[in-house]
Amino acid sequence: MTAPCIAILSRRPELYSTRRLVAAAEHLGTVPLVLDPGACLLALDSAGSVLYHGNERVPSCVAAIPRIGSPITRLGGRLLRHFASQGSYCLNGAAALELARDKFAALQALVQAGVPVPRTVYFSNPQQREMAMAQVGWPLVSKLLEGSQGVGVMLAESAASARGLLDTLLHLQQEAVVQRYLAGREDLRVIVLAGQILASMRRRAPLDDFRSNLHRGGEATLVGDLPAPWAAIALRATAALGLDFAGVDLMADGDGQALVLEVNPVPSLEGIERVSGVDVADAIMRRVLAAALRIPHPSGRRPG
Numbered sequence: 236m237t238a239p240c241i242a243i244l245s246r247r248p249e250l251y252s253t254r255r256l257v258a259a260a261e262h263l264g265t266v267p268l269v270l271d272p273g274a275c276l277l278a279l280d281s282a283g284s285v286l287y288h289g290n291e292r293v294p295s296c297v298a299a300i301p302r303i304g305s306p307i308t309r310l311g312g313r314l315l316r317h318f319a320s321q322g323s324y325c326l327n328g329a330a331a332l333e334l335a336r337d338k339f340a341a342l343q344a345l346v347q348a349g350v351p352v353p354r355t356v357y358f359s360n361p362q363q364r365e366m367a368m369a370q371v372g373w374p375l376v377s378k379l380l381e382g383s384q385g386v387g388v389m390l391a392e393s394a395a396s397a398r399g400l401l402d403t404l405l406h407l408q409q410e411a412v413v414q415r416y417l418a419g420r421e422d423l424r425v426i427v428l429a430g431q432i433l434a435s436m437r438r439r440a441p442l443d444d445f446r447s448n449l450h451r452g453g454e455a456t457l458v459g460d461l462p463a464p465w466a467a468i469a470l471r472a473t474a475a476l477g478l479d480f481a482g483v484d485l486m487a488d489g490d491g492q493a494l495v496l497e498v499n500p501v502p503s504l505e506g507i508e509r510v511s512g513v514d515v516a517d518a519i520m521r522r523v524l525a526a527a528l529r530i531p532h533p534s535g536r537r538p539g
């Protein structure tokens with residue numbers, strides 16, 4: 236019997252998370268195929284679709300794991316739809332990935348599911364700038380809808396700086412949201428896999444920034460005991476977006492209650508594995524294999 240292939244959609248095989256997933260896949264006796272989405276060609280007709288990577292036809296894969304950045308979310312979605320049409324299990328399907336990547340649409344889905352989030356305002360008309368600012372108060376955080384790793388997340392401490400910031404964004408026709416600022420300078424990143432909490436860490440912003448992302452110099456420490464209400468909210472948020480795997484970012488409001496800032500559909504494995512000691516890559520691969528082998532394949536056979 237040939238070993239099953241697992242597609243890992245990643246632009247950069249040298250990245251920590253990609254390397255760890257490749258090693259975990261090999262360890263479990265599967266064949267990882269790292270596919271650069273930028274080198275993929277999809278051909279379809281009424282009979283179905285075929286995927287090429289460079290000049291090579293991609294063989295059937297039992298599963299696909301997206302490790303794609305925000306700027307290529309749509310491309311990643313097309314690839315995931317191809318894999319799903321082939322009967323492959325996708326760790327986060329196309330629709331869930333696209334929803335999670337649109338920050339405001341994701342907040343709308345969270346609110347719909349009863350998940351607490353900070354007060355957030357979306358607007359596009361410059362004449363509503365003062366109204367938007369008044370809705371969230373001071374200081375305020377402004378976010379680009381499709382930023383990541385803290386890029387595009389800005390703090391305005393006065394009305395004057397908020398006006399300048401928002402006028403610039405609207406002038407550049409960048410979609411943005413403003414959000415109530417949560418004091419505390421630290422958040423929790425909770426990793427959820429298949430409806431369970433796998434690991435969590437506390438991230439503290441450096442002294443010269445309010446953002447706690449590790450890429451912005453945030454410092455990560457182990458969370459001893461994740462409070463039960465925080466864990467429940469992380470699980471509910473992940474389910475609300477239809478994700479199987481996610482990094483949920485939570486911050487406390489003034490009363491210490493958890494609010495969901497964001498649900499990241501492609502969280503980095505690097506900080507969380509180092510801080511928690513949990514082998515996240517191995518857990519992902521085991522989950523992927525278990526789920527993939529349960530999907531009945533259209534031909535009656537597992538692809539191999």
Ligand SMILES: Nc1ncnc2c1ncn2[C@@H]1O[C@H](COP(=O)(O)OP(=O)(O)OP(=O)(O)O)[C@@H](O)[C@H]1O
Nearest residue numbers: 376382383384385386414415416417446447448497
């Ligand atoms: N409303 C807020 N109040 C206070 N700090 C905030 C707020 N929103 C975001 N931050 C800080 O900025 C960081 C980045 O914000 P956010 O997670 O929304 O952006 P991102 O660029 O999508 O990050 P990621 O790469 O984690 O997805 C947060 O981890 C948090 O430290």
